[in-house]
Amino acid sequence: MLADEKGMVMESKATRQWTRANGVTFLGGVMGLFIFLVVGLLPSLLYGGYAGVILGAAIFGAPIHESVLAQATVVLGVLSGVLSIGGIFVLGGAILATGIHGTAQALRRAAPGQAEPSKVEVSS
Numbered sequence: 001m002l003a004d005e006k007g008m009v010m011e012s013k014a015t016r017q018w019t020r021a022n023g024v025t026f027l028g029g030v031m032g033l034f035i036f037l038v039v040g041l042l043p044s045l046l047y048g049g050y051a052g053v054i055l056g057a058a059i060f061g062a063p064i065h066e067s068v069l070a071q072a073t074v075v076l077g078v079l080s081g082v083l084s085i086g087g088i089f090v091l092g093g094a095i096l097a098t099g100i101h102g103t104a105q106a107l108r109r110a111a112p113g114q115a116e117p118s119k120v121e122v123s124s
Contacts (some may be wrong), residue, residue: 024101025094032093036086048081049074 036044052074056064064070 021098021101025098028097029090029094031097032090033086035093036089040085040089041082044081044085045078048078048085050077051081052077 053064055077056070056073059073060067060070064074
């Protein structure tokens with residue numbers, strides 16, 4: 001940030017756009033997490049558990065016995081299902097929000113007759 005002789009802080013346009021884009025990306029990730037909790041949590045638990053049971057049956061034999069390793073395999077399948085699908089939802093929300101923000105910025109730049117303030121007053 002640069003200050004001029006009157007004590008006004010000059011904030012660059014790139015800095016404002018960068019911080020705004022980061023906020024939009026974070027908000028998109030939070031919305032993706034919320035959508036995952038509403039829509040995707042139960043299916044990811046079920047399919048992850050099913051994958052864990054299939055993996056446990058392949059490693060320990062077809063009727064899975066109540067051993068600690070077999071149960072850990074099922075829990076690992078559930079955790080991997082929840083974390084991977086949750087990550088996809090969060091990443092998708094962040095990418096979608098960033099894309100919408102970029103499109104809106106491009107359309108705003110294309111609109112004629114719009115002036116932007118270049119100086120921000122800061123009280124010391």
